[in-house]
Amino acid sequence: MSDARPTLGIIGYGNMGRALALGVSGNERLNREFALAVYEKNPAAAAAAAASGIFCAQTAQDLAGDADFVLIAVKPRHVGDLLREIEPKLQKDQLLLSIAAGVSLDFLREHSKGRCPAARIMPNTPALVGRGIFGLCFGPGVPEKKQEAVRGLLKELGLLIEVDEGRMSAMTALSGSGPGYVFHFLESLAEAGVSVGLDRADAAAIALELLRGSAEMAAQSGLHPAILREQVASPAGTTIAGINLLDRGGARGLLVDAVRAAYDRSLEMEKNA
Numbered sequence: 075m076s077d078a079r080p081t082l083g084i085i086g087y088g089n090m091g092r093a094l095a096l097g098v099s100g101n102e103r104l105n106r107e108f109a110l111a112v113y114e115k116n117p118a119a120a121a122a123a124a125a126s127g128i129f130c131a132q133t134a135q136d137l138a139g140d141a142d143f144v145l146i147a148v149k150p151r152h153v154g155d156l157l158r159e160i161e162p163k164l165q166k167d168q169l170l171l172s173i174a175a176g177v178s179l180d181f182l183r184e185h186s187k188g189r190c191p192a193a194r195i196m197p198n199t200p201a202l203v204g205r206g207i208f209g210l211c212f213g214p215g216v217p218e219k220k221q222e223a224v225r226g227l228l229k230e231l232g233l234l235i236e237v238d239e240g241r242m243s244a245m246t247a248l249s250g251s252g253p254g255y256v257f258h259f260l261e262s263l264a265e266a267g268v269s270v271g272l273d274r275a276d277a278a279a280i281a282l283e284l285l286r287g288s289a290e291m292a293a294q295s296g297l298h299p300a301i302l303r304e305q306v307a308s309p310a311g312t313t314i315a316g317i318n319l320l321d322r323g324g325a326r327g328l329l330v331d332a333v334r335a336a337y338d339r340s341l342e343m344e345k346n347a
């Protein structure tokens with residue numbers, strides 16, 4: 075791994091680790107700025123990383139010893155054991171990054187014996203296509219240069235929102251878990267299309283373009299969604315009939331409750347860590 079570029083070492087090549095690694099490896103600028111390495115204990119997942127041309131370290135300790143940025147992308151319940159394993163290799167000029175939901179900076183510091191500064195990132199899987207959303211908060215003692223490098227990395231992969239640690243659970247609930255809600259909505263819209271007689275493939279394509287086109291229109295117009303909604307709901311028309319039914323069914327309240335449930339779960343995980 076000898077290279078003039080700083081190394082971003084990702085431990086865990088699952089859903090999120092893979093999205094980040096492929097987001098980085100597929101981005102020309104990030105390729106120039108970072109060397110990428112992965113350690114994954116599952117042989118099939120490690121083979122998938124290697125097949126994508128990503129350097130795979132032999133052990134978590136090897137990766138932690140060599141990387142400038144050590145990014146933990148394993149399930150929250152595995153973070154403690156992993157930190158105990160790699161902690162002897164960590165040095166103060168490195169930066170520990172964790173994307174684990176509900177794993178606090180205090181937990182990271184305690185289990186890594188404070189050997190290097192740490193930061194938390196709450197990403198989401200569209201990072202894979204450079205359209206992720208990242209909550210970021212730095213722990214104490216992260217040098218400005220390292221902070222800038224992390225900001226530069228994440229901005230290249232999507233939208234960066236810096237928050238204090240108290241807001242990380244909110245980021246987890248809204249944007250971290252968000253693709254799950256959107257995919258659920260997407261699937262449901264396609265089912266609705268089939269229900270009113272559209273061919274399944276057409277319904278899926280329409281639902282996808284509906285979300286993409288509406289999001290793009292909202293972004294380009296800069297208008298509040300309520301205004302955009304009013305513009306398409308003409309008096310006594312079809313759209314207002316559908317919207318009225320969504321309101322009667324409590325669709326908005328349900329969505330708020332879903333995000334709150336994810337938020338409560340994240341807080342609970344943090345408390346029980």
Ligand SMILES: NC(=O)c1ccc[n+]([C@@H]2O[C@H](COP(=O)([O-])OP(=O)(O)OC[C@H]3O[C@@H](n4cnc5c(N)ncnc54)[C@H](OP(=O)(O)O)[C@@H]3O)[C@@H](O)[C@H]2O)c1
Pocket residue numbers: 085086087088089090091113114115116119134147148149150152156173174175196197198199250251
């Ligand atoms: N998925 C998301 O959308 C998302 C969004 C935001 C944040 N996150 C966070 O990202 C983290 C990873 O989530 P995920 O969904 O990617 O989980 P995942 O798909 O289960 O991936 C974790 C991977 O790490 C491997 N692993 C476990 N212990 C390891 C170790 N000690 N060393 C190396 N590899 C190890 C696992 O192997 P095995 O399967 O063999 O255990 C698995 O392949 C979590 O902390 C989660 O909170 C995820």
